[in-house]
Amino acid sequence: MNFNGTFTQVIDELVQQVMPSLVVVRGRRFGAGAGIAWDANGLILTNNHVVGRHSPIVLLQDDREYDSKLVARDPDVDLALLSIDATDLTPLRPASVSPRVGEMVFAFGHPWGQRNTVTRGIVSALVYAQNRRGEKLPIVRSDASLAPGNSGGPLVNAKCEVIGINAMIVGGDQSVSIAASVATDFVRKAIAKSALSAKTPHPTPNDVI
Amino acid sequence: MSKTVLVELSDALADAAELAGQSTVLVNARRRMPASGIIFAPDLVLTAEHIIEKDEDITVVLADGTEVAAKVAGRDAGSDLAVLKLERAAGTVAEVTKNPARLGQIALALARPSREGIEASLGTVSAIGGPVQTRRGGMLERYYRTDSISYPGFSGGPLVAADGTILGLNTSGLSNGAAITIPADFAWSTAEILARHGQIKRGYLGIRSQTVDLPAASQDALQRKQAAGLLIMSVEKNSPASKGGLIVGDILVAVAGSPIFHHDELFARLNGDVVGKATPIEILRGGQPQTMNIVIGERE
Numbered sequence: 276m277n278f279n280g281t282f283t284q285v286i287d288e289l290v291q292q293v294m295p296s297l298v299v300v301r302g303r304r305f306g307a308g309a310g311i312a313w314d315a316n317g318l319i320l321t322n323n324h325v326v327g328r329h330s331p332i333v334l335l336q337d338d339r340e341y342d343s344k345l346v347a348r349d350p351d352v353d354l355a356l357l358s359i360d361a362t363d364l365t366p367l368r369p370a371s372v373s374p375r376v377g378e379m380v381f382a383f384g385h386p387w388g389q390r391n392t393v394t395r396g397i398v399s400a401l402v403y404a405q406n407r408r409g410e411k412l413p414i415v416r417s418d419a420s421l422a423p424g425n426s427g428g429p430l431v432n433a434k435c436e437v438i439g440i441n442a443m444i445v446g447g448d449q450s451v452s453i454a455a456s457v458a459t460d461f462v463r464k465a466i467a468k469s470a471l472s473a474k475t476p477h478p479t480p481n482d483v484i
Numbered sequence: 485m486s487k488t489v490l491v492e493l494s495d496a497l498a499d500a501a502e503l504a505g506q507s508t509v510l511v512n513a514r515r516r517m518p519a520s521g522i523i524f525a526p527d528l529v530l531t532a533e534h535i536i537e538k539d540e541d542i543t544v545v546l547a548d549g550t551e552v553a554a555k556v557a558g559r560d561a562g563s564d565l566a567v568l569k570l571e572r573a574a575g576t577v578a579e580v581t582k583n584p585a586r587l588g589q590i591a592l593a594l595a596r597p598s599r600e601g602i603e604a605s606l607g608t609v610s611a612i613g614g615p616v617q618t619r620r621g622g623m624l625e626r627y628y629r630t631d632s633i634s635y636p637g638f639s640g641g642p643l644v645a646a647d648g649t650i651l652g653l654n655t656s657g658l659s660n661g662a663a664i665t666i667p668a669d670f671a672w673s674t675a676e677i678l679a680r681h682g683q684i685k686r687g688y689l690g691i692r693s694q695t696v697d698l699p700a701a702s703q704d705a706l707q708r709k710q711a712a713g714l715l716i717m718s719v720e721k722n723s724p725a726s727k728g729g730l731i732v733g734d735i736l737v738a739v740a741g742s743p744i745f746h747h748d749e750l751f752a753r754l755n756g757d758v759v760g761k762a763t764p765i766e767i768l769r770g771g772q773p774q775t776m777n778i779v780i781g782e783r784e
Binding site for chain 2: 281282285286288289375376377378379396397398399400401402403416418432433434
């Protein structure tokens with residue numbers, strides 16, 4: 276076994292690594308939720324239900340505040356992609372392999388408005404929830420405690436990789452997160468779509484054959 | 485990247501869940517949601533008694549998703565344990581821990597409440613208690629409490645140590661819906677009796693008693709330190725006690741060589757093997773020890 280420092284140190288390092296990527300997403304009319312810096316150039320991932328009717332305000336860890344632009348939203352996976360005018364964000368990396376039942380997880384967010392909270396648990400179950408389109412949505416259930424305000428925040432594994440986006444869409448007494456695979460898929464499609472619509476009205480010279 | 489101690493622990497927990505998950509099955513024996521069970525012999529599943537609400541059409545879903553028909557081989561409401569016999573041998577037999585649970589050790593509550601796979605919750609062993617009389621008329625010599633969350637369908641599933649071996653069977657049927665864990669040694673020995681005889685025999689003596697302190701002189705006469713015994717307040721007519729010669733005023737101090745301080749211990753001692761057999765009962769009569777062989781009756 277290769278120990279890199281003590282247990283407490285390792286957990287502290289993990290928390291320090293995640294925190295810069297954790298943002299507050301404040302709706303214009305509703306309460307606040309959490310969000311994740313998804314790339315360095317201003318993409319913020321959060322829950323659709325956190326966003327509300329207008330583009331929300333995004334608050335970074337260093338207290339910089341941004342008006343965001345809504346890039347894409349999908350109520351059926353409860354995800355929304357925002358963009359802010361920043362180029363120095365610290366993004367989190369999605370896990371490259373599927374989560375396993377029993378592995379340790381840490382949920383980050385702002386439950387009941389308490390900023391920058393960490394709760395610990397394990398992956399309790401890997402199941403599917405059905406959305407309104409009747410599609411099966413992969414869900415990570417955990418025994419880490421979540422509350423309103425955790426929505427949109429990351430669920431990370433022991434390697435500091437995102438394995439889910441915390442959400443409270445299916446109720447029940449277990450904490451649920453939307454699987455990271457759904458999130459990466461959503462972001463990929465959203466970016467492709469916005470690139471396409473950006474191209475159509477203002478074709479750049481490169482596009483002209 | 486080298487593995488941190490956190491990743492090691494996380495991997496170990498996931499490995500433990502996967503290993504024990506091989507012998508954790510879904511038990512379909514009630515109208516509401518299914519519960520869980522543990523494969524303790526190739527064709528036998530140990531589960532919680534209270535989740536069996538029907539005698540027919542019981543099925544068990546194994547780790548690989550196959551569904552096997554099962555019949556009740558034995559059940560005991562007192563300890564909330566039941567054994568199901570599978571139509572065919574199947575699955576991986578669970579490995580029981582060699583060491584009893586320790587206060588503070590981490591443990592996983594594991595279950596298979598749906599066909600979607602195993603479910604787990606992490607906790608620590610937060611109390612080791614007993615003996616206690618269960619609300620359903622049984623006796624638990626020992627039980628564990630953990631701070632893991634017992635989700636619906638977790639009854640009958642195992643409490644798993646970090647190495648994947650099984651510490652006991654979780655049930656919410658013994659203490660007002662709160663989950664406790666029946667230690668594996670007791671659960672497994674009960675399961676063997678249930679598999680063979682279909683039920684646990686509970687002994688009957690036919691006395692009412694009260695705990696009394698034993699004076700120093702009585703302890704000298706017993707030639708051992710025993711602070712208390714059971715003063716017999718009444719003896720029922722035609723009961724094993726009256727046939728065996730016990731009378732009001734005797735102080736019962738031991739059954740089959742085990743000292744008895746309290747009614748709960750007498751209750752525990754009268755279960756199982758002693759039923760129907762002549763059993764040495766030690767009493768103090770007039771301050772002098774005396775042993776009489778009494779055939780223990782069976783309680784209906």
